[in-house]
Amino acid sequence: MTPTTIARLMLCLLASPLAYAQNADRQLQGHTRNQNTLELATSDGRYLIKPYSANVVETTFIPNGERFEAASHAVVLAPVDVGARLTDEGARLVYATAGITVVVDKRPFRISYLYKGKPLVAEKHGYGRDGKMETIEFALDDGEALYGAGARAAGMDRRGKRFQLYNKAHYGYGEKSQLLNFTIPLALSSKKYAIHFDNPQVGWLDFDSRKDGTLRYEVIGGRKTYQVVAGDSWDGVMADYTALTGRQPLPPRWAFGNFASRFGYKSEAQTRAVVDRFIADKIPLDAVVLDLFWFGKTVKDTMGNLAWDRDTFPNAEKMMADLKQKGVKTVIVTEPFVLTTSQRWQEAVQQRVLATDEAGKPATYDFYFGNTGLVDMYTQRSRDWFWNVYKNLKAGGVAGWWGDLGEPEVHPSWVQHGEDGARQGADRIHNIYGHDWARLIAEGYRKDYPNERPFILMRAGYSGSQRFGMIPWSGDVSRGWGGLQSQVEISLQMGMQGLAYMHSDLGGFAGAVLDDELYVRWLQYGVFQPVFRPHAQDDVAPEPVFRSERTKVLAREAVWLRYAMLPYNYTLAFDNSSTGMPLMRPVLFEEDEATAISSTYLWGHDFLVAPVVEPGATRKEVHFPVKGSVWFDFHTGEKHMGGITEVVKPAEANIPVYVRAGAFVPMAKVVQSTRDYSTRSIDLHYYHDASVAKGEGKMYDDDGETADAYAKGRYEIVRFASQYAGGKLEIRFSTETGKAQAASERGFALKVHNVQARPRAVTVDGKAVRFSWNDQHNLLEVPVAARKQPSSTVVVTL
Structure with missing residues (x-):
């Protein structure tokens, strides 16, 4: 970096409100560079500043008398030497990558961050203490909008609010909720940067609630580490943040189908009858979800049995096999609580798999479901015990896992986790309990079923939980219009924070409310959110097959559209797994001014x-x-x-x-289950407009079940491109086949929208073909015959 460039950076910084962020008490005493890390010695500790990439820089403060905690629960990216350049300008140090520049003013001491010459954010007092809490403060620009802090319903722009970092259920919430099951220590700014506070312990994230231009992180202890992520666009910020904390693996394809779910199916006979009803009513179905009655007849006193109740599910294994023959997977709920009244209590005690009290005895306490212990995710002994439960259930035919109450729902501070030499109090690990529970299942699959994609539905998690394949949902939302109103914001915000599969119990969960209009509108929205899963208390049936005839018809149309859109939706999921871009995207991603809009959103691009x-x-x-x-x-x-x-x-x-305009939308024939899904015959919709000279799109396809199919070369990608000039529209198809994938024979029914007059000619690969043009809908339809040919060209002369 040249002296002229550095001078320009300093002028930019001094012109910014961030220049006034300072801590007069902290003094810089020296600096050293150790490979990729800049170390600053200060009067009260030392800073470690380390780039992970050009657009991601980590800063850690270690107070005098404390040791550096190297382990991160969130970060998986390995830092690389990006050629950062250190310059000592006398009054300041400048540590610059090609993207982020860290400026350290010596007197008064101040750390500031710029991105490609533009000021981003600066420490404001930096690290400090406030009573029992440790704090890190940053200075914000006027007009800067803030997002993040996990799952909340608090308005799209969350600046001006203070959020507790303590995963907690909010039963029956509606339009607003300040605290829900996912609290993530991440702040994103409308200036296209993010700050991730890399510490899961309980605390607060204050988005300038005092209206003094301060972003403030407060925590009870632990690491004083944060990462700054910046980009030219939101695509870049999403890519770099998910590179840092991990990308979501592609879920099994059946996860994009329809689910039958309620609280809950009480017998094998009822479960079979519900599935048969969907098939009879021609409403597609891919999974049935069994709540806690699979292991007990009562809501209370049976949690922790973790085995089939043979009175009510006498032939569970045969039931699951029969349902699989019908294209329907079985998903069961598990909870991490083992009640003292459950069949496994003595086993759990004897095998020492439970969290303990201060004396080392199993911790027990009361909550809604009974007197309970809690599985300790922080000993290998406990993890092995729990994973063996899952393995045995999977051997019987269970296809997917629903982890409930994983905040954990009740988790007293006095509860201890881990072995004697590394015991931790509940408040240190509360926010990562669900995260590590998902990790247990994901790692179990990688070890014992390496070719299978797990389905892991969970209610609580942490930064980076997406890398375990966690599919989050928004908790026990009320069955009311307020409940529906909050869902878009929750999903958009969680997608921005890496957890792109956040979705809701379609129709709402809590309350005996029969409102067919609400139900239908929620399902119509559900078509364009990541997981289509109606679920509710069974006072009012959540399944469309048990609703009024008109409601059933409208619900069926929504489900049919969901299945027709599977090629587009599955491609979105592939993009998320490879780039980190969420499926649901705020308008902010395309318009900088749209800082508070959540009533309208983008589904993919x-x-x-x-x-x-x-x-x-x-x-x-x-x-x-x-x-x-x-x-x-x-x-x-x-x-x-x-x-x-x-x-x-x-x-x-x-x-x-x-x-x-300019979009390609591949759509499939509707099937009763994704078991019968095929991309061999695709309706390809292209939205033509004279204002669009070029367009592009793609369709990703694989077998829907192989883990890491793309990396293993077991995939196909069909790429679409359009070009329009001089009254001639050209549409090209080209197919990329993975190294382990044979080319498929695939045909297309090309449907070109907004064709205002009958075309003069249409050719496919230079040969004239018959076509149809609908003058009422301005729709041109061109058959492209099935072939293994890797490319084709359609030319429409308008």
Whole structure:
């Protein structure tokens, strides 16, 4: 970095409000560089500043008298030498990568961060103590919007609020909730940077609640480490943050289908009957979820049995095999609590698999389900015991796991975890308990079933839980309009924090509310969120097969659309696994000014979705992002211009959904189960507009079940490209096949939207073909015959 560049950086920083962030008491006493790490000696400790990449830098403060805690529960990226350059300018040190520059002012001592010459954020007092809490403070710009802190319903821009970092269930919450099951020590800024506080212990994350321009992290103890992540775009921030904390592996394909679930199915006979009802009503189904009645007849006193109740499920293994023959997987709930009244209590005590009290005896306490102990995830002995429970159940036919109450729901501070030499109090590990529970299952699969993708549905986790394949859900939301209203924000925010499969109990969970309009609107939204899983208390049936006839018809249409969109949705999931981009994306990702919008969102790159979240809605405000872009109504074809907000009239049969001009949307034939899913015949929709000179898209496909299929070369990617000029539209198909994958024979029904007049000619690979053009819908349909040929070209002369 040249002196001229450094001088320019300093001018940028001095012109920023961040220049006033300082700590007059801390004095720099010296500095050294050890390979990739810059070490600063100060009057009260030392700083370690270490780049992980050009766009990710970690800073750790170690107070005098304390030892460095090297272990991170969140970070999996290995730091590399990115050629950072250290310059001593006399009054300051400049430690610069190609992306992030760290500026250390010597007197007064101050650490500031810039990205490609633009000020990002600066420590404001930096590390300090406030009573029993340790703190790290940063200075914020005026007008800077903040996101993160886990799953909350507190408004899309969360600046001005203070959030507790303590995973906790909020039963029956509605439009607002300040504290839910996932509390993540991560702040993201509208300036396209993130700060991850790399410490799971309980505390607070204050997003400038005092209105003095301060981001403040407060914790009871542990690491004083944070990472700054920055990028040119949100795509870059997402890619770098998920590279740091891990990417979500691709779930099994059946996870994108429909689930039958309630609290709960009480017998084998009832479970079989429900599945048969879906098949009879031609509502696609891929999984049935069994709540706690699979191991006991009562809600209380049986948790921890962790074995089939043979009175009510006498032939569970045969039931699961029969359901599998029908294309339906079985998912069962497990909890980490072992009640003193359960069948396994003595076994758990004798094998010493439970968390303990101060005296080393099994910790027991009361909660809603009874008097309980808690499985200790922090000894190898306990993990092996719990994993063997899962292995035995899997051997009988269980296909997926639902981990409930994993905050843990009740977790007194006096409870101790781990072996004698490394015991930890509950508050040190509370926020990573669910994270490490998911890790146990994920690592078990990697060891014992390395070719299978696990399905791990869980209610609590931490930074990086996505890398274990965790599929989070938003907890016990109320069955009311307020409950629906909060769901988009929760999913968008969690996607920004790496957990891209956050979803809700469709229809709402808590309360005996029979509201067919609410139910239908929730399911219509569910088509465009990561997991389609209606679930509720059984006072009112959550399954569409038990609803009124009109409700059933509308619900069936939503499920059919969900299955038709599987090629698009599965490709989104592949992109998430390879880039970290969430499936649901805020408009902010495309418009810097859209800092507070969650009523409209993007489903992948090409869909814009506006859920109907009010009863009897006759109008819906929709913001169409990006001036100069064009959007088409997915259902009617009506054209809308980007960069404006419009009021539209919702239809009963669907919520407002739009597709970007230039988009390719592959869709499949609807099947009763993804077992019968095929991409051999695809309806490929292309949304043409004269304003789009070039477009592109793709479709990812594999067998839907092999772990790491892409890395193993067991995949196909069909890439689509369009070019329009001089009245001629050219659409190209090309297929990339993995090294271990044979090419498939695949045909397309190409459907080109917004073709205003009958084309003069259409050719496929230079040969004229028959086509149809619908003048009412301005829709051109061109058959592209099935072939193994790796590429094809369609030319439409308009």
